[in-house]
Amino acid sequence: MPDVKSAARGLYINGGWHPSRSGRLIEVVDPSTGAVLAEVPDATVEDAHACVEAASAAASVWRATAPRKRSEILHRCFELMIERQDMLATLISMENGKALRDARSEVAYAAEFFRWNAEEAVRITGEFGIAPSGTNRIIVDYQPMGVCLLITPWNFPAAMATRKIAPALAAGCTVILKPASETPLTAFALAALYEEAGVPPGVVNVVTTSAPGPLTAEILADPRVRKLSFTGSTGVGRLLLAEAAKHVISCSMELGGNAPFVVFDDADLDAALDGAMIAKMRNAGEACTAANRFYVQSGIYDAFAHGLASRMSALKVGSGVEPETECGPMITRKAVEKIDRLVSESKARGARVLCGGEALSGNGFFYPPTVMTGVPDDAEMAHEEIFGPVAPLYRFETEDEAIDRANNTEYGLAAYVYTRDLARGLRVSSGIEAGMIALNRGLVSDPAAPFGGVKQSGLGREGGQHHGIAEFMEAKYIATSF
Numbered sequence: 068m069p070d071v072k073s074a075a076r077g078l079y080i081n082g083g084w085h086p087s088r089s090g091r092l093i094e095v096v097d098p099s100t101g102a103v104l105a106e107v108p109d110a111t112v113e114d115a116h117a118c119v120e121a122a123s124a125a126a127s128v129w130r131a132t133a134p135r136k137r138s139e140i141l142h143r144c145f146e147l148m149i150e151r152q153d154m155l156a157t158l159i160s161m162e163n164g165k166a167l168r169d170a171r172s173e174v175a176y177a178a179e180f181f182r183w184n185a186e187e188a189v190r191i192t193g194e195f196g197i198a199p200s201g202t203n204r205i206i207v208d209y210q211p212m213g214v215c216l217l218i219t220p221w222n223f224p225a226a227m228a229t230r231k232i233a234p235a236l237a238a239g240c241t242v243i244l245k246p247a248s249e250t251p252l253t254a255f256a257l258a259a260l261y262e263e264a265g266v267p268p269g270v271v272n273v274v275t276t277s278a279p280g281p282l283t284a285e286i287l288a289d290p291r292v293r294k295l296s297f298t299g300s301t302g303v304g305r306l307l308l309a310e311a312a313k314h315v316i317s318c319s320m321e322l323g324g325n326a327p328f329v330v331f332d333d334a335d336l337d338a339a340l341d342g343a344m345i346a347k348m349r350n351a352g353e354a355c356t357a358a359n360r361f362y363v364q365s366g367i368y369d370a371f372a373h374g375l376a377s378r379m380s381a382l383k384v385g386s387g388v389e390p391e392t393e394c395g396p397m398i399t400r401k402a403v404e405k406i407d408r409l410v411s412e413s414k415a416r417g418a419r420v421l422c423g424g425e426a427l428s429g430n431g432f433f434y435p436p437t438v439m440t441g442v443p444d445d446a447e448m449a450h451e452e453i454f455g456p457v458a459p460l461y462r463f464e465t466e467d468e469a470i471d472r473a474n475n476t477e478y479g480l481a482a483y484v485y486t487r488d489l490a491r492g493l494r495v496s497s498g499i500e501a502g503m504i505a506l507n508r509g510l511v512s513d514p515a516a517p518f519g520g521v522k523q524s525g526l527g528r529e530g531g532q533h534h535g536i537a538e539f540m541e542a543k544y545i546a547t548s549f
């Protein structure tokens with residue numbers, strides 16, 4: 068079992084554990100029971116200043132550390148995460164509620180960012196060329212940006228942090244991580260693991276707060292901070308972009324999604340259902356890439372609807388830490404209320420519930436796997452992230468119609484397409500406005516591929532060959548003649 072007390076022992080600043088200067092604490096709640104699991108410090112702006120001070124003091128030594136050495140430390144982080152996979156997965160399940168099997172997958176995915184970026188750290192190259200005029204040479208050097216503020220959400224407490232920390236450290240930057248208030252324990256447990264792997268004091272700092280707006284504004288106002296990397300909702304992303312604009316800080320934004328899942332008549336039905344279960348039910352639907360709208364062509368609509376309802380209703384709902392659980396609780400009671408509101412609105416507008424459809428009673432924050440047919444295109448759930456185990460189905464007739472309706476959203480993160488016709492699959496993938504397309508697959512996330520969105524889903528990419536690390540480096544051009 069994870070040592071929750073140790074994970075909650077303080078703010079992690081300059082390689083040490085500190086209480087908040089306010090003495091105040093934030094409660095971390097177990098979503099399976101509603102009970103308080105632990106308390107973590109509620110940082111003040113003075114604590115935030117101490118983080119910037121520590122990250123800034125460590126910056127020059129870390130950027131000068133040989134890439135091979137940085138790579139070895141990152142690789143050690145990967146190894147330790149895999150060694151502690153069960154402990155970390157249990158901690159994630161306890162504070163986030165997700166099923167243990169999802170938590171184990173998350174730890175493996177999160178660790179991969181260290182392995183991938185350990186490999187990236189020793190592949191940072193520059194450019195050398197001749198000016199078209201022939202008068203001089205052009206040298207381009209890639210340098211670490213410096214001190215970075217990283218802000219992460221609760222739905223992947225490990226992976227959203229390592230997807231930023233690993234490339235930042237590989238590039239030679241130092242960081243301050245502000246994890247979500249609902250899931251800080253994983254961030255602190257990982258900080259202790261980085262220290263054990265050899266990450267020097269001040270290179271990674273972790274701060275928790277109940278007032279993220281004022282605290283992060285204070286950090287961004289410090290001229291030593293040069294980068295903001297945020298994962299979370301589009302609404303908070305917009306606020307942070309405005310705050311960063313005041314200081315002209317480079318921003319990477321991984322924001323909300325509203326993924327379409329398009330199934331054509333010629334799709335392999337079983338494969339489409341398998342993919343739908345992954346795309347919808349990984350993390351009980353609490354994923355930015357979660358299928359939010361199922362567009363199913365008329366000829367396969369009824370078979371797909373019944374197949375999905377039968378698989379969804381068979382899922383075992385329960386506490387995340389129970390090994391047989393397949394769908395854990397939602398993160399908060401408020402999240403359950405939001406899902407309930409979206410489902411009720413669709414029901415009132417004529418949608419039919421094939422399974423689920425009502426919040427479960429009890430102390431935990433549970434919502435059952437739900438499938439709905441006949442959902443109107445202008446239902447609220449067609450335009451908002453459901454962020455829960457609810458699959459609404461929409462019928463379509465033609466390829467052009469499917470593309471138009473898939474694109475009828477301000478978001479553009481992920482999309483899923485199922486067809487046996489490869490040419491059509493590629494045509495539709497090209498027509499859908501999204502940063503990532505899963506063609507005949509239910510999962511897109513891969514540390515080796517560029518993750519990110521278009522439209523209101525974000526700016527920049529994480530992971531991928533050089534994309535993720537490039538977000539933490541700046542090009543320096545040197546003109547020279549010889």
Ligand code: NAP
Nearest residue numbers: 219220221246247248279280299300303321322323324355
């Ligand atoms: P959120 O409410 O936007 O919070 C994300 C983080 O921002 C948390 O650490 C939060 O701190 C902090 N925050 C909140 N208000 C802030 C402010 N005014 N200034 C600075 N920081 C602030 O999102 P969430 O509910 O945690 O996560 C779910 C959202 O994240 C969904 O929209 C999902 O699609 C998105 N997401 C996107 C990706 C992607 O890669 N594109 C991945 C995962 C999740 P507190 O916890 O203290 O409020």
